Amino acid sequence: MAADSPWHYQFRIIMLGDSTVGKSSLLKRYSEGVFHESMNQTVGVDFYVHFMEIEAGLRVKLQFWDTAGQERFRSVTRSYYRNSAGGMLMFDLTNRASFESIRNWHQEVVDTVKPHQVVFLLVGHKSDLEVERKVGHKEAEKLASSLGAKYIETSAKSNSNVEEAFQMLTLGIHEALKSGKMRPTEQWDGVKSKLPPLAQSEDQPQKKGKKRCLC
Numbered sequence: 001m002a003a004d005s006p007w008h009y010q011f012r013i014i015m016l017g018d019s020t021v022g023k024s025s026l027l028k029r030y031s032e033g034v035f036h037e038s039m040n041q042t043v044g045v046d047f048y049v050h051f052m053e054i055e056a057g058l059r060v061k062l063q064f065w066d067t068a069g070q071e072r073f074r075s076v077t078r079s080y081y082r083n084s085a086g087g088m089l090m091f092d093l094t095n096r097a098s099f100e101s102i103r104n105w106h107q108e109v110v111d112t113v114k115p116h117q118v119v120f121l122l123v124g125h126k127s128d129l130e131v132e133r134k135v136g137h138k139e140a141e142k143l144a145s146s147l148g149a150k151y152i153e154t155s156a157k158s159n160s161n162v163e164e165a166f167q168m169l170t171l172g173i174h175e176a177l178k179s180g181k182m183r184p185t186e187q188w189d190g191v192k193s194k195l196p197p198l199a200q201s202e203d204q205p206q207k208k209g210k211k212r213c214l215c
Helices: 023-032 071-078 096-100 102-112 137-146 162-179 197-201
Strands: 009-016 045-055 058-067 086-092 119-125 150-153 191-193 212-214
Touching: 009 023, 009 102, 009 162, 023 045, 023 058, 023 086, 023 162, 045 162, 058 162, 086 096, 086 102, 086 162, 096 102, 102 119, 119 137, 119 162, 137 150, 150 162
Parallel strands: 009 058, 009 086, 086 119, 119 150
Antiparallel strands: 009 191, 045 058, 045 212
């Protein structure tokens, strides 16, 4: 789908996590369907756009901010937290230190914005490297629960759970809007809507269909 395709909602999502956990690789696999064994480290913030139909006739434009994990870029990436509706907290399943950094990444966002305005998803990446795993599934689920987030394990290399991860986060944002936990304002760009106010509260289409991505 082209970048100027019609949409009903626009969600801004920020990718969070230490350097080399695979944020850019996961986004490339999801948005472009490709995987590169070696990628240059993100400098500052990279920008991606993708479209998803979350229900029949209800289309969402997803704007992704891929942040650099290095500390020297932290002042730059922090400026993007405030206008994010979703946060994908990523760690490398083979790197214990990246898992232990998740609470710090989460806290940085919470300290910058109101907690109820960001929906988080915890992602354990590089699940294809099972023999090198340093973080257990139950331990990661426990952390996710303590942060009020769901948990999923992915691999950009094997294309495992890539689409599912972005669907989980997108649907989580949509549900927060419907339930009133997330309330868009004119001063906040995390969510934009082209639906009239009544439709925003009753945006369930007449026909329900299978969720699918429109590339």
